[in-house]
Amino acid sequence: MSCESKQMCLCFKVFFRVLANLIVRIKSELVDVVYRMCLFCCCKRREDIAEEVECKLIRESTESFYQNVSREAAEKLLENKQNGTFIIRPSKNANLATLSLVQDCKVYHLNVRRREKDSLIALGTEKSNEKCFANLNSLINYYISNYLVLYSEGTRTLTLLLPYRDKNENYNEATIS
Structure with a gap:
């Protein structure tokens, strides 16, 4: 009986994680739909609003992973961290963000980047048969449990994403518990 209850708890955990991801996706789609309805607005240009909304959504949806830092600062933050440790940061290019x-x-x-043909999100340069996602959270959730392939100087490496944790955050959590 106890084995069945443990298995049931695992089923509930999976169910609630899937439900949470579904709610995030629906929220993202609703924001997109409402935004597209505002075609003849007297406020800011549509492109400016889209960029502001997208940046805000990135920060909100990836709040725990988002760091408003430069490339150099990101490299310092990630120095001596475990393989796969990542942050999401602003991009200097016309990209949505940068995954460091x-x-x-x-x-x-x-x-x-956001693909032009279908508005889905993808990593790196455009490739045929690339893995695409509806939003940034979906991308992160996927690569936390599925390998991300990295290429550097002819070497192929597989890694899983691991959220960045500030040393001060861990210390505070340990003292509170």
Whole structure:
């Protein structure tokens, strides 16, 4: 009986995680739909609003992963961290954001971009048959449990994403518990 209850708890955990992801996706879709309805607005240009909304959504949806830092500061933050440790940071290019992660003592900076043809989110440069996502949270959730392939100087490396944790955050959590 206790084995069945443990299995049931696991089923509930999976169910609630899937439900939470579904709610985030629905919220994202609703924001997109409402935004598209405002075609003849007298306020700011539509492109300016889209950029502001997108940046705000990135910060809100990835709040615990988002760091408003430069490339150099990201490299310092990730220095001596465990393989796969990552942050999401602003991009200097026209990309949505940049995923900075550490692997084998090297920091990789991957562009997070919105595809023009279907508005889905993808990593790096455009590739045929690339993995695409509805939003940034979906991308992160996917690569936390599925390998991300990194290429550098002809070497192929697999890694799983691991959220960045500030040393001060861990200390505060330990003292509160």
